[in-house]
Amino acid sequence: MSAEAATIKTNGHEPSYLEYKGKHTGILGWILSTDHKRIGILYLISLSFFFLVGVTFGFLMRLELLTPGRTIMDAQTYNSIFTLHGVIMIFLFVVPGIPAVFGNFALPLLIGAKDVAFPRINLISWYLYVFGGLLAVVAILLPGGPADTGWTFYIPYSVRTNTNVFFALSAAFVLGFSSILTGLNFVTTVHRMRAKGMSWFKMPLSVWSFYATAWVQVLATPIIGITLLLVIVERWLGVGIFDPALGGDPVLYQHLFWIYSHPAVYIMILPAMGIVSEVIPVFAHRTIFGYKFIAFSSIAIALFGSLVWAHHMFTAGMSDTGQFVFSLLTMLVAIPSAIKVFNWIATLYKGSIELEAPMLFALAFIFLFTIGGLTGVMQGILSIDIQVHDTSFIVAHFHYVMFGGTGFGFFAALHYWFPKMFGRMYNKKLAKFYFWMLFVGFNVLYFPMFVMGWLGMPRRYYDYLPEFQSYHVISTIGSWILVPAILLMAYNMYRSVFKGKVVTEKNVWGGETLDWITDTPPIHENFEQLPVVSTDPYQYKMNEEELIEEEVS
């Protein structure tokens, strides 16, 4: 949908949503605002906070593993720290991450709507998020200490340990509810609030991925909700459900846990894929290749992703038939992901590529996600999984997917929409600099884990054999590159919100989606007149020129 096609006229006098004065002013104007853009910013602030807390715990873990035996903390503290790192990163950063921040900020802009379908529910979901986040970290201060179960809360340990598992469990439950509310809001928004003329196949691709994600949020999250609730009930009241001492089946807990938690992986990665699909055509100045393939592969990933949960349990005592079925389905899920990667690469081909920060992050996404994805397919093979299960190979794999994938997707989105959000530009040179630091630090940190995992280094272990030390040292050095890079990024973002170069042009990057025809930053109501869409998204001139060229030759 080109800017010309949309009937928009701005007088430039209306205040932006940042300056807008509603019923409340000051801080109340933010924390009571139902404006999706402000809620997106609220999420950005709270999410960044928890992300930095999670990074700190990760950094401490790496430091502890520098030498075998005790380095800076005892084993019990280490157990709590990796649990907190997991719980915070998964439930407070990666799962809500892109939908909560950028979905909220950009989804209504992308479909030409004034807001989401249920603005007040949207605000409630932010409060639930903050409440859940506090529940997750409050246990640090309480006697008994934070949970030491790992983020998976496996039975029977989680009903027996004396640490404050209750808080971590209820945090995950509350956060799940927040995620459900976001999901049902997005599904309804996409169905009911698209601009006139925007048929399903005229929607930007990130909208497709937000939509698919929202469905998984709505359908899969309740199952983990009830599972965690049952663990709480079992701990408190001794109701026999999972605990083998009461006749229960701990493997069944694992089934129910992964029925959600594997689709959750796609809640995490799908929005990032959407961001990449958005960023690549803009900075390659080319129409996206295979629009429908990318759109449908989002749906296919959401679908297949819901069917493969038990590949987390190949060594937990499943039947052979069960293993076979889940191994096969796991292979299938790689297909739609690969389709996306091929289409992105085909889009780049013959494009005039502009290596701005968002593009760098998007390209890094493709590279790192491919490594993460392919090692995932390896683990889908039963014989290999038995070798690498519960080793640091797995840790490396999911960090390549979740950090290299979702994390980098998040950074891409941040650098892409930042000027639209705040009307200011970050320091571009600095952004490119810390991008390379991040990229190098990331690989130095996580790649050695593939190697030592393959050689037999178990995950979650406090101590290790001396022969693994060289890998651990390299990995820890990686964290010394990665963490400063993250801090630099935080600094750049924080500083630029207040002191960055002012941007007033509507279309900062030359994008062809509706978010770029709004003011920078957008007005409270987004559009003065709701746009009318008549063309497909991503119509770039490059392709027309290319067509003429081909005709001539």
Place this chain on the structure above:
Amino acid sequence: MSSTDQAVESHVHRDDIGSRMGMWLFLFTELLLFGGMFLLYSVYRFEYAEQFHIAAKELNIILGTFNTAVLLTSSLTMALSIVAIQRNQKTLSLLLQIITIFLALFFLVNKFFEWSAKFHHGIYPGSEELLSRSSGEILFFGLYYVMTGLHGIHVIVGMFLIAIMARMTRKDLITADNYVRLENIGLYWHLVDIIWIFLFPLFYLIT
């Protein structure tokens, strides 16, 4: 999600279909919440069919059947109250909503007696009597308490919601041309009914 005082703040426009769509999506999460427990039930029943059989004999079929009838009737009165409001029969609609609340209360009272009888026989989570039994029976009663308990909580929430609707109907906030809220609460209430439709045979009728 529409209320005039918030109109400026949240740029709402009224979209009843969207509103119902949101409610249906929420109901799916409820469905899957119970779905997770039905998954548990099915696996444990599969593994301990015989013991489930024995345990189910201790439940009171008559009370269960009676409660099923009560809940089905409350669903009817709920549905009728919407027809009444559509036809602008405010008093009738209000009356039907209040009957629904009382039927829900009735259901809970029955449930209370049923549970107390079990407690009286020493069958409650963690009791010696229960722990001395077979795994299948412990699991059966564990699931029985958790599933009917969670369902009961939903009934209580439903009662409060319908009470709010009755108040709004009385104050003319729910009228013949704006009753989507009543309709949404109705949807919720019918879902609570559907859950019970499945709980009833699975716990009471497998003897």
Place this chain on the structure above:
Amino acid sequence: MEKHDYYHEHSHGYGIYILVWLALMALTAITVTIAGMNIGRFTVATALVIASAKAYLVLTIFMHLRSESKAFKVFVFVALIFLIISFILLFADYSFH
């Protein structure tokens, strides 16, 4: 999408609801009666079939799914399929233990 006037979509009369209620009560009576008979391994299957019939009536009539637009029907279908597939896959493991 949905173009027709919403307020005329759902106006069934009182009659149909009472009929459905009678049917639900009858089905409850039937399922209790059958449970009293000894039909062995079909007990649970019959009970579930009857329960599904009851749920179908509540969904379509009481919850107005019959008169909702197609999107709602697809939604319900998707949610149910998701649940059913979870059952099937779970038993792909458990029934072969």
